[in-house]
Amino acid sequence: MPTLTFRIYRELNDFLPKPFRQRSFTRKFVTLSTIKDAIENLGIPHTEVDLILVNGQSVDFSWRPQDGDRVSVYPMFESLDISGITRLRPKPLRESRFILDCHLGRLARYLRMLGFDCLYYGHCSDERLVAISLDQQRILLTRDLGLLKRKALTHAYYVRATRPQNQIEEIVARLQLQNSFRPFSRCTFCNAPLVKVDKQAVWSKIPENSRRCFNDFAYCNVCGRVYWKGSHFERMQRLISKLRDS
Structure with missing residues (x-):
């Protein structure tokens, strides 16, 4: 043999x-x-x-x-110039956009919190995931090794960590995303861009206590969710600061 x-x-x-x-x-x-x-x-x-x-x-x-x-x-070289030899990985995409498999829903929400265009479907065939990755030039994130072995794939990454917070720390560090954050610019539920709105425009969607305590609001025109700097905001800010330093 x-x-x-x-x-x-x-x-x-x-x-x-x-x-x-x-x-x-x-x-x-x-x-x-x-x-x-x-x-x-x-x-x-x-x-x-x-x-x-x-x-x-x-x-x-x-x-x-x-x-x-x-x-x-x-693997991918980050500092060594190997341009004179046969480099196999494609050039980095101009804009980091993602599609995630059905096991990475929490990671998708973290990426959207950071402002990244991130598609996630609860049910989506492997063929469809690969097609979207290629057609829309999105990085496919998955924990399915079989999916990553599909010949057509060009931009994909195997997520090693199993806990969501460890996963976002891994992705940010490995793909060097620290300078691309646009925090709180996307809906974490549906991925659509958020727009700033006057309090009166979303008055009926805000809890009474939040009406008294906050004046800055963002609105998702797709799913109708309203966002403001509630009790969870400081915790999310601490996570973002940690990720920037990773």
Whole structure:
């Protein structure tokens, strides 16, 4: 059986069993097809890979390795210039917009709180998620590794954390979103932009106590929700400050 020797770098080790992390290891294959198939056979989605070296040579996903080849696999480089070799990840999108799978509803609300255009559907097929990601140039966020292995995907990310607050901290840090925040500019329920309104225009939608205590209000023209700086506002501000410093 043909064998390949792998060395996986940085956060791509998250997809490997612990005995294979941060070290070289050899894997046997019944047959060898493309290097993309070999890497995804390890459990690493192609959307997470930015550079592949085979015996020290930069290759693309269609490369067909040979028995005994040594393969090094790298994630997205943030500071090292590798423009002269075969970079596999697409260029960052001009605007960070997202679509999330059905398991990440709370994360979607956090992203909207920060002002990001973020689509989320309680029920949506994998095919539809991929189609929207491609058609609207949205980054697909998911915890479904099988979904990330779909060949058509170009901008996608596997969310490692399981708790929503840890997830938003991870996404902001990993995708370097700190300078793109527009807090409280979107409806956290339906994603539509918010507009400032006079108190009298939304008087009937505001609790009596809030009418007395607050004067600044924002309104969603799509779902009709009204927002103001209530008791939760300071807590949300603290989270935003923490995320800016991440």
